Amino acid sequence: MRMRWPLPRPSARQWAIWVPYLWLALFLLVPFLLVLKISLSDLQFGIPPYTPIATLEDDTLQLALHLRGYVLLFTDSLYAAVYLNSVKMALVTTVCCVLIGYPLAWQIARSRPEIRNLLLLGVILPFWTSLLLRVYAWVGILRNDGLLNNLLMGLGLIDSPLEIYRTDLAVYVGLVYAYLPFFILPLYANLVKLDQRLIEAAHDLGARPWATFRQVVLPLSMPGAVAGAMLVFIPSVGEYVIPEMLGGANTLMMGRVMWNEFFNNADWPMAAAVTCVMVLLLLVPLTLFQYSSARQLERSR
Amino acid sequence: MRHAGRGVRWATLALGYGFLYVPIVCLMVFSFNDSKLMTVWTGFSLRWYVELFQDQTLLAAARLSLVIATLTATAALCIGTWAGYVLARMGRFRGFGLYIGMLGAPLVMPEVVLGISLLLMFVELSKVVGWPDGNGLFTIWVGHVTLCTAYVAVIIQSRVRDLDRSLEEAALDLGATPLRVFFRITLPLIAPALVAAWLLAFTLSLDDVVIASFLSGPGYTTLPLEVFSRVRLGLKPEINALATLFILAVAIVVVALNRLQIRAAQSQ
Numbered sequence: 001m002r003m004r005w006p007l008p009r010p011s012a013r014q015w016a017i018w019v020p021y022l023w024l025a026l027f028l029l030v031p032f033l034l035v036l037k038i039s040l041s042d043l044q045f046g047i048p049p050y051t052p053i054a055t056l057e058d059d060t061l062q063l064a065l066h067l068r069g070y071v072l073l074f075t076d077s078l079y080a081a082v083y084l085n086s087v088k089m090a091l092v093t094t095v096c097c098v099l100i101g102y103p104l105a106w107q108i109a110r111s112r113p114e115i116r117n118l119l120l121l122g123v124i125l126p127f128w129t130s131l132l133l134r135v136y137a138w139v140g141i142l143r144n145d146g147l148l149n150n151l152l153m154g155l156g157l158i159d160s161p162l163e164i165y166r167t168d169l170a171v172y173v174g175l176v177y178a179y180l181p182f183f184i185l186p187l188y189a190n191l192v193k194l195d196q197r198l199i200e201a202a203h204d205l206g207a208r209p210w211a212t213f214r215q216v217v218l219p220l221s222m223p224g225a226v227a228g229a230m231l232v233f234i235p236s237v238g239e240y241v242i243p244e245m246l247g248g249a250n251t252l253m254m255g256r257v258m259w260n261e262f263f264n265n266a267d268w269p270m271a272a273a274v275t276c277v278m279v280l281l282l283l284v285p286l287t288l289f290q291y292s293s294a295r296q297l298e299r300s301r
Numbered sequence: 302m303r304h305a306g307r308g309v310r311w312a313t314l315a316l317g318y319g320f321l322y323v324p325i326v327c328l329m330v331f332s333f334n335d336s337k338l339m340t341v342w343t344g345f346s347l348r349w350y351v352e353l354f355q356d357q358t359l360l361a362a363a364r365l366s367l368v369i370a371t372l373t374a375t376a377a378l379c380i381g382t383w384a385g386y387v388l389a390r391m392g393r394f395r396g397f398g399l400y401i402g403m404l405g406a407p408l409v410m411p412e413v414v415l416g417i418s419l420l421l422m423f424v425e426l427s428k429v430v431g432w433p434d435g436n437g438l439f440t441i442w443v444g445h446v447t448l449c450t451a452y453v454a455v456i457i458q459s460r461v462r463d464l465d466r467s468l469e470e471a472a473l474d475l476g477a478t479p480l481r482v483f484f485r486i487t488l489p490l491i492a493p494a495l496v497a498a499w500l501l502a503f504t505l506s507l508d509d510v511v512i513a514s515f516l517s518g519p520g521y522t523t524l525p526l527e528v529f530s531r532v533r534l535g536l537k538p539e540i541n542a543l544a545t546l547f548i549l550a551v552a553i554v555v556v557a558l559n560r561l562q563i564r565a566a567q568s569q
Binding site for chain 2 (some may be wrong): 013014016017019020021024027028029030031032034038048100103104107110112117119121122123124125127128129130131132133134136137138139140141143145146147150159177180181189196205230232234235238239241244245254255258259262265268271272275278279282286289290293294
Protein backbone atom coordinates (compact mmCIF):
# COMPACT_ATOMS: atom_id res chain seq x y z
CA MET A 1 0.00 0.00 0.00
CA ARG A 2 1.27 3.41 -0.88
CA MET A 3 1.51 5.93 1.87
CA ARG A 4 1.42 9.66 1.52
CA TRP A 5 2.27 12.55 3.74
CA PRO A 6 0.55 13.36 6.10
CA LEU A 7 0.35 9.87 7.51
CA PRO A 8 -2.84 8.12 6.49
CA ARG A 9 -3.28 6.30 9.80
CA PRO A 10 -4.41 8.94 12.30
CA SER A 11 -3.33 6.76 15.20
CA ALA A 12 0.33 6.78 14.13
CA ARG A 13 0.26 10.54 13.63
CA GLN A 14 -1.42 11.12 16.96
CA TRP A 15 1.02 8.79 18.66
CA ALA A 16 3.92 10.77 17.19
CA ILE A 17 2.44 14.00 18.50
CA TRP A 18 1.42 12.82 21.93
CA VAL A 19 4.76 11.44 23.10
CA PRO A 20 6.66 14.77 23.11
CA TYR A 21 3.46 16.52 24.19
CA LEU A 22 3.19 14.33 27.27
CA TRP A 23 6.84 14.77 28.12
CA LEU A 24 6.54 18.57 27.99
CA ALA A 25 3.31 18.58 30.00
CA LEU A 26 4.82 16.32 32.64
CA PHE A 27 7.99 18.33 33.17
CA LEU A 28 6.85 21.88 32.42
CA LEU A 29 3.13 22.25 32.95
CA VAL A 30 2.59 19.98 35.94
CA PRO A 31 5.56 21.38 37.91
CA PHE A 32 4.34 24.90 37.33
CA LEU A 33 0.83 24.05 38.53
CA LEU A 34 2.48 22.64 41.67
CA VAL A 35 4.28 25.94 42.21
CA LEU A 36 0.90 27.66 41.98
CA LYS A 37 -0.51 25.20 44.53
CA ILE A 38 2.35 25.60 46.99
CA SER A 39 2.20 29.39 46.71
CA LEU A 40 -1.26 29.05 48.26
CA SER A 41 -0.17 26.91 51.23
CA ASP A 42 1.28 27.96 54.54
CA LEU A 43 4.70 27.51 56.07
CA GLN A 44 5.10 24.64 58.53
CA PHE A 45 7.99 22.86 60.17
CA GLY A 46 8.75 19.47 58.73
CA ILE A 47 9.32 17.82 55.40
CA PRO A 48 8.05 19.21 53.09
CA PRO A 49 7.96 22.64 54.77
CA TYR A 50 4.47 23.62 53.65
CA THR A 51 0.91 22.66 54.60
CA PRO A 52 -1.34 20.66 52.30
CA ILE A 53 -4.08 22.67 50.61
CA ALA A 54 -6.77 20.03 50.86
CA THR A 55 -7.25 17.69 53.82
CA LEU A 56 -9.79 14.91 54.20
CA GLU A 57 -10.97 14.57 57.81
CA ASP A 58 -14.13 12.87 59.11
CA ASP A 59 -15.55 12.72 55.60
CA THR A 60 -15.05 16.47 55.22
CA LEU A 61 -12.86 17.84 52.50
CA GLN A 62 -11.25 20.96 53.81
CA LEU A 63 -9.74 23.37 51.35
CA ALA A 64 -7.40 25.89 52.89
CA LEU A 65 -5.94 28.53 50.58
CA HIS A 66 -3.39 30.66 52.33
CA LEU A 67 -2.84 34.03 50.77
CA ARG A 68 -0.09 35.03 53.19
CA GLY A 69 2.55 35.09 50.46
CA TYR A 70 0.51 37.18 48.09
CA VAL A 71 -0.71 39.57 50.80
CA LEU A 72 2.88 40.15 51.84
CA LEU A 73 3.94 40.57 48.22
CA PHE A 74 1.38 43.29 47.57
CA THR A 75 1.57 45.13 50.90
CA ASP A 76 5.27 45.07 51.78
CA SER A 77 6.92 47.98 50.01
CA LEU A 78 10.18 46.03 49.81
CA TYR A 79 8.65 43.60 47.32
CA ALA A 80 7.17 46.42 45.25
CA ALA A 81 10.65 47.94 45.09
CA VAL A 82 12.03 44.57 43.97
CA TYR A 83 9.55 44.27 41.08
CA LEU A 84 10.11 47.80 39.92
CA ASN A 85 13.86 47.44 40.16
CA SER A 86 13.92 44.08 38.31
CA VAL A 87 11.79 45.44 35.49
CA LYS A 88 13.81 48.65 35.34
CA MET A 89 17.11 46.77 35.18
CA ALA A 90 15.82 44.37 32.53
CA LEU A 91 14.46 47.28 30.48
CA VAL A 92 17.71 49.25 30.61
CA THR A 93 19.60 46.07 29.69
CA THR A 94 17.32 45.48 26.72
CA VAL A 95 17.68 49.07 25.50
CA CYS A 96 21.48 48.84 25.78
CA CYS A 97 21.47 45.52 23.90
CA VAL A 98 19.37 47.11 21.13
CA LEU A 99 21.65 50.14 20.90
CA ILE A 100 24.82 48.03 20.73
CA GLY A 101 23.38 44.98 18.99
CA TYR A 102 21.35 46.54 16.18
CA PRO A 103 24.25 48.36 14.44
CA LEU A 104 26.44 45.31 14.98
CA ALA A 105 23.88 42.89 13.49
CA TRP A 106 23.35 45.29 10.58
CA GLN A 107 27.05 45.51 9.83
CA ILE A 108 27.46 41.73 10.03
CA ALA A 109 24.51 41.16 7.71
CA ARG A 110 25.92 43.62 5.16
CA SER A 111 29.42 42.11 5.04
CA ARG A 112 30.78 40.00 2.22
CA PRO A 113 29.92 36.29 2.76
CA GLU A 114 33.48 35.18 3.76
CA ILE A 115 33.83 37.96 6.31
CA ARG A 116 30.22 37.57 7.42
CA ASN A 117 30.79 33.97 8.40
CA LEU A 118 33.82 34.95 10.47
CA LEU A 119 31.98 37.80 12.18
CA LEU A 120 29.00 35.58 12.92
CA LEU A 121 31.32 33.01 14.43
CA GLY A 122 32.59 35.79 16.68
CA VAL A 123 29.09 36.29 18.10
CA ILE A 124 28.26 32.58 18.34
CA LEU A 125 31.43 31.74 20.25
CA PRO A 126 30.53 33.71 23.43
CA PHE A 127 27.00 32.30 23.13
CA TRP A 128 28.50 28.81 23.50
CA THR A 129 30.95 29.74 26.22
CA SER A 130 30.02 29.41 29.86
CA LEU A 131 27.94 32.35 31.10
CA LEU A 132 29.31 31.85 34.58
CA LEU A 133 32.91 32.16 33.40
CA ARG A 134 32.17 35.16 31.18
CA VAL A 135 30.55 37.01 34.07
CA TYR A 136 33.49 36.03 36.27
CA ALA A 137 35.79 37.70 33.74
CA TRP A 138 34.23 41.05 34.60
CA VAL A 139 35.06 40.69 38.30
CA GLY A 140 38.77 41.05 37.52
CA ILE A 141 38.12 44.09 35.35
CA LEU A 142 35.67 46.06 37.47
CA ARG A 143 37.10 45.63 40.98
CA ASN A 144 38.51 48.66 42.79
CA ASP A 145 41.99 47.19 42.28
CA GLY A 146 40.92 45.74 38.93
CA LEU A 147 42.24 46.17 35.41
CA LEU A 148 39.97 49.06 34.43
CA ASN A 149 40.85 51.15 37.46
CA ASN A 150 44.54 50.28 37.12
CA LEU A 151 44.44 51.38 33.49
CA LEU A 152 42.61 54.66 34.16
CA MET A 153 44.85 55.49 37.11
CA GLY A 154 47.95 54.54 35.13
CA LEU A 155 46.88 56.96 32.41
CA GLY A 156 46.33 59.62 35.04
CA LEU A 157 42.67 60.07 34.15
CA ILE A 158 41.44 59.45 37.69
CA ASP A 159 43.08 59.75 41.11
CA SER A 160 41.00 57.35 43.14
CA PRO A 161 39.47 54.09 41.88
CA LEU A 162 35.93 54.17 40.48
CA GLU A 163 33.47 52.18 42.56
CA ILE A 164 31.85 49.91 39.98
CA TYR A 165 32.18 46.37 41.34
CA ARG A 166 29.27 45.49 43.65
CA THR A 167 27.05 48.28 42.29
CA ASP A 168 24.07 48.32 39.92
CA LEU A 169 26.34 49.59 37.14
CA ALA A 170 28.39 46.39 37.29
CA VAL A 171 25.17 44.35 37.06
CA TYR A 172 24.16 46.30 33.94
CA VAL A 173 27.54 45.63 32.35
CA GLY A 174 27.26 41.94 33.18
CA LEU A 175 23.67 41.62 31.93
CA VAL A 176 24.35 43.42 28.63
CA TYR A 177 27.51 41.41 28.11
CA ALA A 178 25.83 38.08 28.84
CA TYR A 179 22.69 38.66 26.77
CA LEU A 180 24.04 40.62 23.77
CA PRO A 181 24.47 37.49 21.56
CA PHE A 182 20.84 36.53 22.30
CA PHE A 183 19.73 39.81 20.73
CA ILE A 184 22.14 39.81 17.79
CA LEU A 185 21.52 36.26 16.54
CA PRO A 186 17.73 36.42 15.85
CA LEU A 187 18.03 39.95 14.50
CA TYR A 188 20.89 38.94 12.19
CA ALA A 189 18.86 35.98 10.89
CA ASN A 190 16.18 38.49 9.97
CA LEU A 191 18.42 41.20 8.51
CA VAL A 192 20.43 38.83 6.34
CA LYS A 193 17.23 37.83 4.50
CA LEU A 194 16.31 41.45 3.85
CA ASP A 195 16.01 42.17 0.14
CA GLN A 196 18.82 44.60 -0.75
CA ARG A 197 16.83 45.84 -3.74
CA LEU A 198 14.28 47.45 -1.42
CA ILE A 199 17.02 49.59 0.08
CA GLU A 200 18.38 50.47 -3.33
CA ALA A 201 14.86 51.34 -4.49
CA ALA A 202 14.34 53.65 -1.53
CA HIS A 203 17.72 55.20 -2.25
CA ASP A 204 16.91 55.70 -5.92
CA LEU A 205 13.65 57.35 -5.00
CA GLY A 206 15.65 59.93 -3.08
CA ALA A 207 15.27 58.72 0.49
CA ARG A 208 18.10 59.74 2.81
CA PRO A 209 19.86 56.91 4.71
CA TRP A 210 18.01 57.68 7.94
CA ALA A 211 14.62 57.76 6.19
CA THR A 212 15.45 54.50 4.41
CA PHE A 213 16.33 52.91 7.71
CA ARG A 214 13.23 54.17 9.51
CA GLN A 215 10.72 53.43 6.78
CA VAL A 216 12.13 50.31 5.13
CA VAL A 217 14.70 48.44 7.22
CA LEU A 218 13.23 48.96 10.68
CA PRO A 219 9.66 47.78 9.92
CA LEU A 220 10.95 44.73 8.03
CA SER A 221 13.37 43.72 10.78
CA MET A 222 10.80 44.16 13.57
CA PRO A 223 10.04 40.41 14.11
CA GLY A 224 13.75 39.64 14.60
CA ALA A 225 14.26 42.66 16.85
CA VAL A 226 11.22 41.82 18.99
CA ALA A 227 12.26 38.18 19.37
CA GLY A 228 15.79 39.25 20.31
CA ALA A 229 14.58 41.89 22.77
CA MET A 230 12.33 39.36 24.50
CA LEU A 231 15.19 36.85 24.67
CA VAL A 232 17.08 39.54 26.61
CA PHE A 233 14.28 41.04 28.69
CA ILE A 234 12.52 37.94 30.04
CA PRO A 235 15.52 36.04 31.45
CA SER A 236 17.04 39.29 32.75
CA VAL A 237 14.06 39.89 35.07
CA GLY A 238 14.71 36.63 36.91
CA GLU A 239 18.50 36.57 36.61
CA TYR A 240 20.29 35.26 39.68
CA VAL A 241 23.95 34.59 38.89
CA ILE A 242 24.86 38.04 37.53
CA PRO A 243 23.44 40.22 40.37
CA GLU A 244 24.89 37.75 42.87
CA MET A 245 28.40 37.97 41.41
CA LEU A 246 28.61 41.61 40.37
CA GLY A 247 25.88 43.39 42.34
CA GLY A 248 25.92 44.87 45.81
CA ALA A 249 23.85 43.67 48.76
CA ASN A 250 21.14 46.17 47.81
CA THR A 251 20.88 45.18 44.15
CA LEU A 252 17.38 43.75 44.46
CA MET A 253 16.19 41.51 41.66
CA MET A 254 13.33 39.01 41.70
CA GLY A 255 15.40 35.96 40.94
CA ARG A 256 17.70 36.78 43.83
CA VAL A 257 14.86 37.51 46.27
CA MET A 258 13.16 34.25 45.36
CA TRP A 259 16.45 32.40 45.81
CA ASN A 260 16.93 33.92 49.27
CA GLU A 261 13.38 33.08 50.36
CA PHE A 262 13.93 29.53 49.23
CA PHE A 263 17.47 28.71 50.30
CA ASN A 264 18.18 31.14 53.16
CA ASN A 265 14.75 31.51 54.78
CA ALA A 266 13.47 28.06 53.70
CA ASP A 267 10.12 29.75 53.09
CA TRP A 268 8.90 27.63 50.19
CA PRO A 269 5.36 29.06 49.91
CA MET A 270 6.79 32.57 49.77
CA ALA A 271 9.35 31.59 47.12
CA ALA A 272 6.56 29.94 45.12
CA ALA A 273 4.44 33.11 45.40
CA VAL A 274 7.35 35.25 44.15
CA THR A 275 7.76 32.81 41.24
CA CYS A 276 4.06 33.04 40.34
CA VAL A 277 4.09 36.83 40.41
CA MET A 278 7.27 36.82 38.29
CA VAL A 279 5.63 34.60 35.65
CA LEU A 280 2.48 36.74 35.76
CA LEU A 281 4.60 39.83 35.23
CA LEU A 282 6.33 38.16 32.28
CA LEU A 283 3.10 36.99 30.68
CA VAL A 284 2.81 40.00 28.37
CA PRO A 285 6.40 39.84 27.03
CA LEU A 286 6.11 36.03 26.86
CA THR A 287 2.98 36.24 24.71
CA LEU A 288 4.71 38.81 22.55
CA PHE A 289 7.67 36.46 22.08
CA GLN A 290 5.44 33.46 21.30
CA TYR A 291 3.43 35.56 18.87
CA SER A 292 6.49 36.79 16.98
CA SER A 293 8.08 33.33 16.82
CA ALA A 294 4.78 31.74 15.75
CA ARG A 295 4.48 34.36 13.03
CA GLN A 296 8.00 33.59 11.85
CA LEU A 297 7.03 29.90 11.81
CA GLU A 298 3.94 30.64 9.70
CA ARG A 299 5.92 32.72 7.26
CA SER A 300 8.59 30.09 6.67
CA ARG A 301 5.89 27.52 5.98
CA MET B 302 27.95 57.69 1.33
CA ARG B 303 29.99 54.51 0.86
CA HIS B 304 33.22 56.12 2.08
CA ALA B 305 31.70 57.89 5.04
CA GLY B 306 29.96 54.60 5.88
CA ARG B 307 33.21 52.66 5.96
CA GLY B 308 34.59 54.50 8.99
CA VAL B 309 31.34 54.04 10.89
CA ARG B 310 31.32 50.39 9.88
CA TRP B 311 34.79 49.62 11.22
CA ALA B 312 34.18 51.64 14.39
CA THR B 313 30.96 49.72 15.08
CA LEU B 314 32.58 46.36 14.50
CA ALA B 315 35.69 47.21 16.53
CA LEU B 316 33.71 48.50 19.51
CA GLY B 317 31.22 45.63 19.41
CA TYR B 318 33.78 42.86 19.16
CA GLY B 319 36.08 44.64 21.60
CA PHE B 320 33.28 44.58 24.16
CA LEU B 321 32.65 40.88 23.52
CA TYR B 322 36.27 39.76 23.61
CA VAL B 323 38.32 42.04 25.89
CA PRO B 324 37.03 40.39 29.09
CA ILE B 325 37.68 36.90 27.71
CA VAL B 326 41.21 37.83 26.64
CA CYS B 327 41.95 39.42 30.04
CA LEU B 328 40.68 36.30 31.77
CA MET B 329 42.94 34.09 29.66
CA VAL B 330 46.03 36.29 29.96
CA PHE B 331 45.79 36.43 33.74
CA SER B 332 45.56 32.65 34.01
CA PHE B 333 49.30 32.70 33.17
CA ASN B 334 50.10 35.29 35.83
CA ASP B 335 52.52 34.26 38.55
CA SER B 336 50.98 36.34 41.33
CA LYS B 337 47.96 35.39 43.42
CA LEU B 338 46.94 39.05 43.14
CA MET B 339 44.97 38.72 39.99
CA THR B 340 45.15 42.29 38.83
CA VAL B 341 48.90 42.94 38.74
CA TRP B 342 51.10 41.18 36.22
CA THR B 343 54.21 39.78 37.88
CA GLY B 344 55.44 37.23 35.37
CA PHE B 345 54.59 34.24 33.25
CA SER B 346 53.83 31.02 35.07
CA LEU B 347 51.90 27.81 34.63
CA ARG B 348 51.47 27.26 38.38
CA TRP B 349 47.66 27.69 38.29
CA TYR B 350 47.37 24.96 35.68
CA VAL B 351 49.45 22.66 37.86
CA GLU B 352 47.25 23.48 40.86
CA LEU B 353 44.13 22.94 38.78
CA PHE B 354 45.13 19.40 37.93
CA GLN B 355 45.95 18.61 41.56
CA ASP B 356 42.63 19.94 42.85
CA GLN B 357 40.72 16.72 43.58
CA THR B 358 37.46 18.50 44.45
CA LEU B 359 37.38 20.31 41.12
CA LEU B 360 38.36 17.20 39.18
CA ALA B 361 35.62 15.12 40.82
CA ALA B 362 33.07 17.86 40.09
CA ALA B 363 34.26 18.00 36.49
CA ARG B 364 33.86 14.23 36.12
CA LEU B 365 30.29 14.38 37.48
CA SER B 366 29.43 17.27 35.18
CA LEU B 367 30.78 15.46 32.13
CA VAL B 368 28.69 12.39 32.96
CA ILE B 369 25.52 14.48 33.44
CA ALA B 370 26.18 16.52 30.29
CA THR B 371 26.67 13.37 28.18
CA LEU B 372 23.51 11.75 29.49
CA THR B 373 21.58 15.02 29.13
CA ALA B 374 22.70 15.72 25.57
CA THR B 375 21.84 12.20 24.42
CA ALA B 376 18.36 12.20 25.96
CA ALA B 377 17.62 15.78 24.92
CA LEU B 378 18.67 14.96 21.36
CA CYS B 379 16.16 12.08 21.16
CA ILE B 380 13.24 13.96 22.71
CA GLY B 381 14.07 17.30 21.12
CA THR B 382 14.45 15.81 17.63
CA TRP B 383 11.09 14.10 18.02
CA ALA B 384 9.46 17.31 19.31
CA GLY B 385 11.08 19.47 16.61
CA TYR B 386 10.09 17.08 13.84
CA VAL B 387 6.47 17.16 15.04
CA LEU B 388 6.60 20.96 15.03
CA ALA B 389 7.99 21.09 11.50
CA ARG B 390 6.07 18.32 9.74
CA MET B 391 2.83 17.49 11.50
CA GLY B 392 0.99 20.70 10.62
CA ARG B 393 -1.51 22.08 13.08
CA PHE B 394 -3.15 19.85 15.65
CA ARG B 395 -5.34 20.36 18.67
CA GLY B 396 -3.36 22.07 21.40
CA PHE B 397 -0.77 23.39 18.93
CA GLY B 398 -0.58 26.74 20.71
CA LEU B 399 0.13 25.12 24.06
CA TYR B 400 2.70 22.88 22.38
CA ILE B 401 4.61 25.86 20.93
CA GLY B 402 4.28 27.65 24.26
CA MET B 403 5.70 24.74 26.26
CA LEU B 404 8.55 24.23 23.78
CA GLY B 405 9.45 27.93 23.80
CA ALA B 406 9.15 28.50 27.54
CA PRO B 407 12.53 27.03 28.61
CA LEU B 408 14.30 29.23 26.03
CA VAL B 409 13.20 32.45 27.70
CA MET B 410 11.90 31.60 31.18
CA PRO B 411 14.28 32.61 33.96
CA GLU B 412 16.08 29.46 35.05
CA VAL B 413 15.01 29.94 38.66
CA VAL B 414 11.41 29.24 37.60
CA LEU B 415 12.33 25.96 35.94
CA GLY B 416 14.51 25.00 38.92
CA ILE B 417 11.98 25.62 41.68
CA SER B 418 9.06 24.08 39.78
CA LEU B 419 10.89 20.82 39.05
CA LEU B 420 12.16 20.62 42.62
CA LEU B 421 8.66 21.07 44.03
CA MET B 422 7.42 18.33 41.69
CA PHE B 423 10.08 15.90 42.86
CA VAL B 424 9.28 16.73 46.49
CA GLU B 425 5.56 16.05 45.94
CA LEU B 426 6.39 12.92 43.98
CA SER B 427 8.58 11.49 46.71
CA LYS B 428 5.85 12.32 49.24
CA VAL B 429 3.17 10.50 47.26
CA VAL B 430 5.03 7.51 45.78
CA GLY B 431 8.24 7.54 47.82
CA TRP B 432 10.41 8.16 44.77
CA PRO B 433 12.86 9.71 43.89
CA ASP B 434 14.61 9.08 47.17
CA GLY B 435 16.55 12.32 47.58
CA ASN B 436 18.01 14.57 44.92
CA GLY B 437 21.05 13.70 42.89
CA LEU B 438 22.20 12.73 39.45
CA PHE B 439 18.74 11.71 38.25
CA THR B 440 16.95 14.90 39.29
CA ILE B 441 19.67 17.15 37.81
CA TRP B 442 19.51 15.10 34.63
CA VAL B 443 15.74 15.59 34.30
CA GLY B 444 16.11 19.34 34.84
CA HIS B 445 18.81 19.65 32.22
CA VAL B 446 16.97 17.47 29.70
CA THR B 447 13.87 19.66 30.12
CA LEU B 448 15.95 22.79 29.44
CA CYS B 449 17.95 21.38 26.54
CA THR B 450 15.04 19.67 24.75
CA ALA B 451 13.68 23.10 23.85
CA TYR B 452 16.98 24.21 22.29
CA VAL B 453 17.35 20.95 20.36
CA ALA B 454 13.76 21.20 19.09
CA VAL B 455 14.35 24.73 17.77
CA ILE B 456 17.51 23.70 15.87
CA ILE B 457 15.94 20.53 14.45
CA GLN B 458 12.65 22.09 13.38
CA SER B 459 14.36 24.84 11.40
CA ARG B 460 16.62 22.27 9.70
CA VAL B 461 13.74 19.89 8.90
CA ARG B 462 11.74 22.80 7.48
CA ASP B 463 14.57 23.58 5.04
CA LEU B 464 14.72 19.98 3.83
CA ASP B 465 13.63 19.14 0.32
CA ARG B 466 10.52 17.02 0.80
CA SER B 467 10.82 15.29 -2.55
CA LEU B 468 13.40 12.81 -1.23
CA GLU B 469 11.12 11.68 1.57
CA GLU B 470 8.13 11.55 -0.76
CA ALA B 471 10.07 9.50 -3.29
CA ALA B 472 10.97 6.96 -0.61
CA LEU B 473 7.34 6.79 0.47
CA ASP B 474 6.21 6.26 -3.09
CA LEU B 475 8.73 3.43 -3.45
CA GLY B 476 6.98 1.69 -0.56
CA ALA B 477 9.06 2.55 2.49
CA THR B 478 7.15 2.93 5.75
CA PRO B 479 7.11 6.43 7.29
CA LEU B 480 9.23 5.22 10.20
CA ARG B 481 11.83 3.79 7.82
CA VAL B 482 11.83 7.02 5.82
CA PHE B 483 12.47 8.97 9.00
CA PHE B 484 15.45 6.83 10.02
CA ARG B 485 16.95 6.18 6.60
CA ILE B 486 16.28 9.49 4.81
CA THR B 487 15.41 12.32 7.20
CA LEU B 488 17.91 11.63 9.98
CA PRO B 489 20.96 11.29 7.70
CA LEU B 490 19.97 14.49 5.91
CA ILE B 491 19.84 16.49 9.13
CA ALA B 492 22.98 14.86 10.60
CA PRO B 493 24.97 18.14 10.89
CA ALA B 494 22.09 19.73 12.80
CA LEU B 495 21.97 16.67 15.07
CA VAL B 496 25.66 17.09 15.89
CA ALA B 497 25.21 20.81 16.57
CA ALA B 498 22.15 20.19 18.76
CA TRP B 499 23.90 17.47 20.78
CA LEU B 500 26.88 19.76 21.39
CA LEU B 501 24.69 22.70 22.37
CA ALA B 502 22.77 20.54 24.85
CA PHE B 503 26.11 19.26 26.20
CA THR B 504 27.48 22.77 26.78
CA LEU B 505 24.22 24.07 28.26
CA SER B 506 24.24 21.23 30.78
CA LEU B 507 27.93 21.72 31.51
CA ASP B 508 27.32 25.42 32.24
CA ASP B 509 24.16 25.36 34.32
CA VAL B 510 24.33 26.70 37.89
CA VAL B 511 20.75 27.62 38.71
CA ILE B 512 18.81 24.46 37.88
CA ALA B 513 21.51 22.27 39.41
CA SER B 514 21.38 24.33 42.64
CA PHE B 515 17.74 23.41 43.09
CA LEU B 516 17.96 19.80 41.96
CA SER B 517 21.32 18.76 43.38
CA GLY B 518 21.67 16.79 46.60
CA PRO B 519 24.51 16.06 49.01
CA GLY B 520 27.47 14.45 47.27
CA TYR B 521 26.38 15.71 43.85
CA THR B 522 28.31 18.96 43.37
CA THR B 523 28.61 19.68 39.66
CA LEU B 524 31.48 21.71 38.23
CA PRO B 525 29.49 24.97 37.84
CA LEU B 526 28.22 24.66 41.43
CA GLU B 527 31.79 24.23 42.70
CA VAL B 528 33.08 27.11 40.55
CA PHE B 529 30.21 29.37 41.59
CA SER B 530 30.73 28.73 45.29
CA ARG B 531 34.40 29.67 44.88
CA VAL B 532 34.08 32.78 42.72
CA ARG B 533 31.03 34.45 44.26
CA LEU B 534 33.38 35.85 46.90
CA GLY B 535 36.11 37.05 44.57
CA LEU B 536 38.90 36.04 42.23
CA LYS B 537 40.43 32.58 42.17
CA PRO B 538 43.38 32.11 39.79
CA GLU B 539 42.81 28.37 39.33
CA ILE B 540 39.36 29.24 37.96
CA ASN B 541 41.03 31.45 35.35
CA ALA B 542 43.08 28.46 34.25
CA LEU B 543 39.94 26.33 34.10
CA ALA B 544 38.11 29.03 32.11
CA THR B 545 40.98 29.28 29.62
CA LEU B 546 40.92 25.54 28.95
CA PHE B 547 37.13 25.59 28.70
CA ILE B 548 37.03 28.52 26.26
CA LEU B 549 39.76 26.99 24.08
CA ALA B 550 37.86 23.69 23.92
CA VAL B 551 34.62 25.48 23.00
CA ALA B 552 36.42 27.56 20.37
CA ILE B 553 37.95 24.48 18.71
CA VAL B 554 34.62 22.66 18.61
CA VAL B 555 32.64 25.68 17.35
CA VAL B 556 35.16 26.45 14.60
CA ALA B 557 35.27 22.79 13.53
CA LEU B 558 31.48 22.66 13.47
CA ASN B 559 31.36 25.82 11.40
CA ARG B 560 33.80 24.33 8.87
CA LEU B 561 31.63 21.21 8.63
CA GLN B 562 28.51 23.26 7.99
CA ILE B 563 30.18 25.35 5.31
CA ARG B 564 31.47 22.22 3.59
CA ALA B 565 28.00 20.65 3.77
CA ALA B 566 26.44 23.81 2.32
CA GLN B 567 29.00 23.91 -0.50
CA SER B 568 28.53 20.28 -1.46
CA GLN B 569 24.78 20.73 -1.80
